[in-house]
Amino acid sequence: MSNPILSDQALSDIRVIDLSNNVAGAYCTRLFADYGADVIKIEPPLHGDMSRRIGPFPNDVPHTETSGLFIHLNGNKRSVTLDVTSNAGAKLFKELITHTDLIVETFRPGHLESFGIGYDNLSEINPSLTHASITPFGQTGPYAHYKATDIGIFAASGRMYPHGDLDREPLPYAPDVVSYQIGSTAAVASMGSVLASKVQSVGDYLDISAMETLLGNVDNRLLFYAYTGDKTPRQRWPVGAAQGAYPCLDGYVVFGVGHNIYFERLCDAMNRKDIYQNPKWDTPQNRGENAEEFDGMLIEWLMNHDRREVFEMCQAHRVMCSPIFSIDELLEDPQLVSRGFFVKTVQPGMGSLIDTGAPFILSKTPWRNTRPAPLLGQHNREIFCETLGISFKELDLLKTNAVI
Template sequence: MATLEALRVLDISTGISGPFCAKLLADSGADTIKIEDPAGGNDQHTSPLYVFLNQNKRGISVDITSRPGQEIFKQLVAKSDVVIESFQPGTMEELGLGYSDLAAVNPGIILLSVTEFGQTGPYRHYKSDHLTISALGGWSFCFGESDREPLQAGFPFMYYMAGTYGAIGVLSAIRGRREDGKGQHVDVSAQEACLNVLAYPQLLEQYNCPSPVRGFAVSMQTFYVEATDGWIALNHLSAIDWENLCALIGAFHLAEDPTLLYDIERKRAILPEFMRIASEWAKDKTQNEAFQAAQELRVPAGIPYTAKDMLNCSQLNARNFFAQVSQPGLGDFYQPRNPFKSMSWRTDRQPAPDIGQNNEEVLGNIGLQPEELRRLRNAGVI
């Protein structure tokens, strides 16, 4: 049995942060009901992102902007533990579904609002996307090359972080509820999630350290060279790593002076020579040969794996990292199972639902009769 089987979650969020948070809870066993706008259409429901975010959820469609829809929503809230929403701040209140409205129906309810900028503050109504969050959250300034434009990460990093913080917030609130039965409103911001993945640039300046300089090679701890079939990354962190790395490529003389390691300027000066020797070393090896040779010498090497490389990775496969999944409309494929191994996860994986797929079952459970369901459907409420 998965850990959260006794928990019911209503997921009315859109985008990535909220659905990802609900996914973590759903994969941990929570009965997670995804509530969508009946007018929303089914177009995106077979996209890889949608499928990844919404497996193990049941799907219903309710128009919560209508009075009857709001009543249905409140009836569901009465039988649930958690609501996850990601509307513009103030929207839930306008719909009569703010935290106090929901708490009046169910004092134990935990409302998680996971948004771009949070519920308060001057930016709360700002339009945003991952690029905007990366800029205002301090990521971009430190990321990219110093003579070019700052960059975001190549995947919706900050939204996944916001969703994970949201899931931690929900389970912490569940824990707090045991004391007095009272739920609460939890406010998570993607901008602030971004602030928390930074390497403390605001502390550097306060500590009178040199300001961070943008540049992938600035740390001089990772060097990409070309193998016969793609890039190989030669990384090092400690003095021993550096020694091993120089031994690996046959540049013993570069490891003779250990003070070089922490002197960025001197290290930069030997970079062309290092790169020439490293490139020469790598040029007749495959990525995998180079990686294995490096790891044999305990050099923390890496390969910039593509999605396909990950699917073929012997380590990930030996650990049964991928689950085989069948999704109507998208086909059969393998996908990551869980972010860590624990007895807490669900072991099965149900396909992501179509819009309103579980209307009869879920709404029947709160006492709506077939005739009423038909009437609501005709009225466009569900």
């Protein structure tokens, strides 16, 4: 199953079928593709994957081949069109599975089984197959057949409850952050199963619940409740200062200061040793009770400095602080620029585009951007005729019958 184009990459001997229809599944398989796996994106005939209809689009004009979201999520993949719910489509799908290590899908529980292409059916054809199913709530339980959006999962997982200002309603993360986290977890789980299959020649079924993925990745607020019985309030812990985002001369910076040593270092950066020598702020508990007064002094100092100055002074004093950057600022950030994180891709019909690069660096088998996101059904002949051996005449007939 080696991918000859990417034979020097870490995952070049792995083939993946991407049957997903959301960001989490597409990002999961994008990670495989970026490190050399041969990822085949199966799309519905005619209109293709749903993300092709989601922007941004050049000049705000929607087009199947110019969706920024689709291009970002599907670089380094190949595309075929196939109606797997039709008899002829299911037959071709089963043939393709014999050449596959991993399938990633996001259908509701029981959907693929109703067409005879669930895990039990596919594992009979390929016992080494790993089948990863990403759903909002998992394959079992009272919520199994419920649908949920990105924000719905964020709320249901408990992650939304502590997020936001103290005197406001809970707030969501930015769009799709949750989906990327779920996709990352799915990629790790899938990779573990595929590697085990390579050794043991036995595949597995991965039941990936988005709700449980987020809850399992929750910060120590869960532990706080388990040990104390108390729910931590939004944004600020019951003890400590400074915590959260604060204004400065040209924007905002964020702090996460709790223990005495970090608070003392922050006061030193402010050239205010007198603050931590005052009993009002000599313990985390006292700082929590008098946080509003301290915040006022901190903001007064911050408003005399821009983000870079605050960041550099805090780093020099080993204080946990970071500027809050916008995306246009990140494109020029010296840390990201020095590591070559942002890459330029050439997309057919659109020219050069900027995209994110490797989320982690492998020294000997590096990430590589080898092919742009595919056009709809671009690789139909390559895969159906060259790999599966059907004739051009058969391919044309399947297209006429809307199977591909």
